[in-house]
Amino acid sequence: MPNIPPQFGIFLFIVAAAVLPLVFASGYQTFQLTMVVIYALSVLGKNLVTGFGGQVSLGQGAFYAVGAYTAAVLMDQWDVPYWATLPIAAITSGLVGLMLGLPALRLGGLYLALVTFALAISVPQLLKYKAFEGWTGGVQGIVVSKPDAPFNLPISSDSWIYLFSLAVGVVFFLAITNLVNSRIGRALKAIRDQPLAAEAMGVELARYKTLTFGVGAMVTGIGGALSAIAVGFVSPDSFTIALSLTLFVGMVVGGASSISGAIYGALFIQFIPNIAEEISKAIPGVVYGVILIAVMFFAPGGLAGVIANQLRRLRAARVVGTGRAPS
Amino acid sequence: MVAAPMAGALMRVDGVEMRFGGIVALAGVSFDVGHREICGLIGPNGSGKTTMFNCISGFYRYTVGDISFEGTSLKGLPRHRMIELGIGRTFQNVALFRSMTVRDNMLVGYHFRGHTGFLANALRLPATRREEAEAGRRADELIDLLELRDQANLPVGGLPFGWQKRVELGRALIAGPRILLLDEPAAGLNHGEVDELGELIKRLRAHFDLSILLVEHHMSLVMRVSDRVVALEFGRKIADGTPDQVQRDPEVIRAYLGDGDEAPHG
Ligand SMILES: Nc1ncnc2c1ncn2[C@@H]1O[C@H](COP(=O)(O)OP(=O)(O)OP(=O)(O)O)[C@@H](O)[C@H]1O
Ligand SMILES: [Mg+2]
Numbered sequence: 176m177p178n179i180p181p182q183f184g185i186f187l188f189i190v191a192a193a194v195l196p197l198v199f200a201s202g203y204q205t206f207q208l209t210m211v212v213i214y215a216l217s218v219l220g221k222n223l224v225t226g227f228g229g230q231v232s233l234g235q236g237a238f239y240a241v242g243a244y245t246a247a248v249l250m251d252q253w254d255v256p257y258w259a260t261l262p263i264a265a266i267t268s269g270l271v272g273l274m275l276g277l278p279a280l281r282l283g284g285l286y287l288a289l290v291t292f293a294l295a296i297s298v299p300q301l302l303k304y305k306a307f308e309g310w311t312g313g314v315q316g317i318v319v320s321k322p323d324a325p326f327n328l329p330i331s332s333d334s335w336i337y338l339f340s341l342a343v344g345v346v347f348f349l350a351i352t353n354l355v356n357s358r359i360g361r362a363l364k365a366i367r368d369q370p371l372a373a374e375a376m377g378v379e380l381a382r383y384k385t386l387t388f389g390v391g392a393m394v395t396g397i398g399g400a401l402s403a404i405a406v407g408f409v410s411p412d413s414f415t416i417a418l419s420l421t422l423f424v425g426m427v428v429g430g431a432s433s434i435s436g437a438i439y440g441a442l443f444i445q446f447i448p449n450i451a452e453e454i455s456k457a458i459p460g461v462v463y464g465v466i467l468i469a470v471m472f473f474a475p476g477g478l479a480g481v482i483a484n485q486l487r488r489l490r491a492a493r494v495v496g497t498g499r500a501p502s
Numbered sequence: 503m504v505a506a507p508m509a510g511a512l513m514r515v516d517g518v519e520m521r522f523g524g525i526v527a528l529a530g531v532s533f534d535v536g537h538r539e540i541c542g543l544i545g546p547n548g549s550g551k552t553t554m555f556n557c558i559s560g561f562y563r564y565t566v567g568d569i570s571f572e573g574t575s576l577k578g579l580p581r582h583r584m585i586e587l588g589i590g591r592t593f594q595n596v597a598l599f600r601s602m603t604v605r606d607n608m609l610v611g612y613h614f615r616g617h618t619g620f621l622a623n624a625l626r627l628p629a630t631r632r633e634e635a636e637a638g639r640r641a642d643e644l645i646d647l648l649e650l651r652d653q654a655n656l657p658v659g660g661l662p663f664g665w666q667k668r669v670e671l672g673r674a675l676i677a678g679p680r681i682l683l684l685d686e687p688a689a690g691l692n693h694g695e696v697d698e699l700g701e702l703i704k705r706l707r708a709h710f711d712l713s714i715l716l717v718e719h720h721m722s723l724v725m726r727v728s729d730r731v732v733a734l735e736f737g738r739k740i741a742d743g744t745p746d747q748v749q750r751d752p753e754v755i756r757a758y759l760g761d762g763d764e765a766p767h768g
Contacts, residue, residue: 350624357623357630358609358616358637365599365610372597375559376673377585377614386620432601 189345202333207445209337209405212344213398214441218425219351219434220394226431227355228387229367231284234291236419237298238392241268242399244302247317247409248310257322257404261343261397268396269389276388295419302411316410319403340401347394352434354390363387364432395422428470430477439478443470512537512713513558513681518567520553520737527553529737530567535681540707540714542724542745545734546757551717552594554734555683558715559584559591571681585614590679592670594686594717600659604650604669605641607658611673612637637676644672647709663690675706681713682706688720696720700727725749733757 196208221235245267246260255263278290321332328335354360362383365373374380403409421444429440451462474481511534520528528550535541543551556562558569560581569576571587579587590611599607615637618630645654648668653661658669667687674682684703688696700723707714718724724731725745733741733754741751748754 353626354620354624357626358613358618358633359620359623361602361606361610362613364602364606365613368599368601369597371561371581372593372599373610374581375561375585375591375597376610376677377582378610379580379582390620 189341192341196337197330197334202331205331205333205337206405209333209340210402211438211441211445212337212340213401213405214422214425214444215398215438216344216347216401217395217398217422218429218440218444219348219437220391220396220398221422221426222429222431222433222437223351223355223363223394224388224391225426226433226436227360227363227367228384228391229363230384230388231288232291232388232391233288233423234293234295234298234419235391235395235422236414236416237291237294238268238272238395239399239402239418239422240298240302240414241271241392242396243403243409243414244317244399245396246400246403247319250319250403251312251317252310257319258339260404261400264400265393265397268399269393272392272396273385273389275392276385292416292419295416299411299415302414312410316408316413318408321407322404336405340405343397343401347397348434348437351394355434359383424467428467428474428478430474430479433477433479433483435482436477436479439482443478510537511535512539512572513715514570515554515558516568516570518554518557518564518569520550520557520562520564526737528557528564531734531737531739532567533732533739533742535713535715536729538707538711538713539729540703540716540727542728542731543715543717543734544719544721544724544731544748544754545740548736549734550737551734552685553737555591555685555715555717558683559589582614585611585677585679588678588680589683590674590677590681591683592667592674592685592687594689596663596666596670598658598666598670598673601657603655604658604661604672605645605654607669608641608644608672608676609637611676612640614677640676641672644676648672664695667691675710678710679712681715683715683717685717686719687716688718688723696723699723703727 196205217235217239220238221232224230224232224235242264245264246257249255249260249263250257275291275294278287282290321336322339323332323335325335330338355363362373362378365376365378366380366383370380406413425437425440425444427440428443429438430436447466448459448463451459451466454462470478513535515534516532517530518528518532519526519530531550531554533541543554545551553562557564558576560576560579560583563578571589576584576587576589599610602610616633618627618633623630645651648671650665650668650672653665653669658666661669667690671684671687687703688699691699703714703716704727706712716724716728728745730743731741731745731748732739733748733751735753735757740753740757741748743751
């Protein structure tokens with residue numbers, strides 16, 4: 176059997192993720208998959224900050240909201256094309272993250288969690304605030320029209336938005352994977368594991384913590400901007416603290432210090448609430464809670480760890496078959 | 503006490519005083535470490551040896567006294583600058599990055615040599631690959647030198663204590679320090695391994711052309727490898743001289759016998 180490099184598996188996965196839904200998924204299912212991509216990006220930003228950077232943020236939803244509103248306001252007020260809103264949303268959410276990253280240096284652990292929590296609580300109220308109403312649309316929010324496929328491509332608007340989101344998602348997943356496996360990623364993990372020794376090795380804690388917070392916020396903000404495009408609507412009530420907690424669940428369920436974990440976490444937060452609803456219309460929250468506890472029981476380090484183990488076992492079995500020792 | 507004033511010492515500790523509340527951990531300690539010198543730093547438990555390391559590497563902020571390295575004061579410098587000046591260290595209780603592999607731990611020791619930032623690494627620009635290749639070569643050299651080849655890709659947290667100490671040594675060495683601060687490198691080693699460590703320490707000095715400040719309770723090791731030994735007791739320097747001189751110093755003998763600790767005679 177030829178030796179298949181892992182990159183090839185990732186390539187196949189991307190192609191399948193792009194093509195299969197176009198053929199088999201309904202419009203609504205395609206929309207759901209778009210949301211999975213968006214959540215995956217948003218959870219990825221959170222993993223970078225918390226899983227790799229070791230800083231607990233309970234308010235990641237705030238950056239998502241900043242990204243979403245940036246995109247919506249730009250499209251609504253200045254007719255900026257949807258794709259051009261992404262870089263600007265990246266900048267605004269990244270800047271908000273940087274501004275929050277500064278106190279992140281001084282405040283350790285639980286205090287940082289509280290500050291980000293406070294941010295997440297205040298965001299919906301700021302969005303409703305009268306002074307900003309001219310831009311934000313106040314309680315009403317902003318409706319934006321969904322983009323059609325360009326170049327007369329024979330696919331629906333939903334399918335196009337899915338492909339567009341997927342492309343953005345792939346780019347950022349690859350970039351963050353590179354980052355995590357680089358000297359920067361090693362420095363982040365070093366800070367998380369042993370901050371004093373990291374400093375003795377020349378890692379400037381303040382700089383890395385702040386920048387990580389900013390990059391994490393930016394990635395989540397891009398997720399938010401895509402959500403404004405995909406949903407075609409933003410309103411303050413879409414960005415309550417519940418969103419931050421949802422992203423938190425996605426991070427923990429998937430595996431905080433893992434890249435692929437963001438995808439599993441996103442699948443969980445997108446589909447498990449619906450499944451819980453189908454199992455019991457009366458007490459979906461309880462069903463959801465039970466499923467959550469069950470997952471954490473069987474995959475205490477997150478789904479990514481369990482799935483990686485299974486894949487390794489599969490591969491080892493195949494390697495043994497060819498007479499090579501498993502490593 | 504001898505302590506000939508050394509012209510052009512590599513590092514000079516001058517009257518350093520460090521207090522924690524009421525405790526005087528260092529009461530005005532002075533000594534020099536010369537170029538390519540192996541200097542032993544001994545003393546009973548709690549005499550201030552680790553505190554001295556922490557003052558040198560900027561973890562503790564002493565108010566009185568000064569520590570200078572190649573003629574420039576280290577006082578008040580940020581901790582992350584020490585490594586680029588050429589000051590490398592290990593920790594008494596091992597402070598490795600537990601979730602990372604042996605190799606990655608060492609690569610962090612080379613972090614300060616890199617210049618590429620977040621964006622360049624996210625995009626894997628050619629500059630990052632060059633840096634990564636160079637760091638990798640250095641790490642592999644040290645992995646060979648320290649005989650860690652078989653463990654290179656294992657998470658360091660699961661290794662026995664003695665090996666972890668060796669990884670820490672590699673992580674400090676990869677930076678190419680001018681002085682290496684070793685805090686009890688022989689802890690947890692058996693007799694034969696202590697002898698090997700002694701040989702290794704001498705070999706490192708020759709190979710990397712560096713000075714070593716060695717904190718150890720293993721007297722035979724200290725006396726065998728050191729050019730000079732400084733002895734502390736209750737934060738005061740009580741002796742400073744050749745191993746022979748320090749072993750015979752009545753103050754040192756009293757400090758150790760009075761404590762019921764291992765006598766300094768090898
Ligand atoms: N961070 C600190 N806070 C309070 N007291 C400290 C601190 N660090 C050291 N000390 C005190 O300073 C004194 C010297 O401690 P130090 O760790 O330097 O001793 P040592 O010579 O390294 O001992 P050992 O051989 O046991 O490692 C001790 O009394 C210790 O309790
Ligand atoms: Mg000590």
